Amino acid sequence: MIVLNFSKPLTTFQRMDIERLVGEEVIEVMVNPKVNLLRPLLPQAEAIAREAMMKISGMESERISILLPGLSPLAVILYNAIATRLGSPPASIEPA
Numbered sequence: 744m745i746v747l748n749f750s751k752p753l754t755t756f757q758r759m760d761i762e763r764l765v766g767e768e769v770i771e772v773m774v775n776p777k778v779n780l781l782r783p784l785l786p787q788a789e790a791i792a793r794e795a796m797m798k799i800s801g802m803e804s805e806r807i808s809i810l811l812p813g814l815s816p817l818a819v820i821l822y823n824a825i826a827t828r829l830g831s832p833p834a835s836i837e838p839a
Contacts, residue, residue: 744769745805747795747833749776749812749821767806772798776812776821784820792824808834 744767746753753761753771762769774795778787799807809825811818826832 745799745802745807746771746810747799747807747825748773748810749791749795749818750810753810761808765806770802770805774798776814776817778814778817784817788817788820788824791821792828795825796828803829806834 744761744765746761746769748771752773753769758769758771772795774791776791778784778791799805807829809822811822822832
């Protein structure tokens with residue numbers, strides 16, 4: 744399973760917990776969502792989604808989950824942008 748991570752890196756415990764829950768190895772792909780809150784979020788989220796899709800190019804057939812950024816409006820827009828690119832909504836995870 745690919746975890747597109749738009750937050751802080753997973754700890755070893757979090758990675759092991761996810762792997763135990765889903766029953767497969769986790770490949771963490773870090774994407775740093777730098778945003779300017781004084782500018783519209785949609786174009787910024789689209790650019791971040793493009794970057795994320797380039798990072799997983801060739802792995803789209805893998806199961807994909809997203810660890811969303813903490814900024815809620817960006818998280819919603821980003822999730823929608825990635826789901827549109829994938830053609831179906833990925834799982835969203837929130838490790839404890």
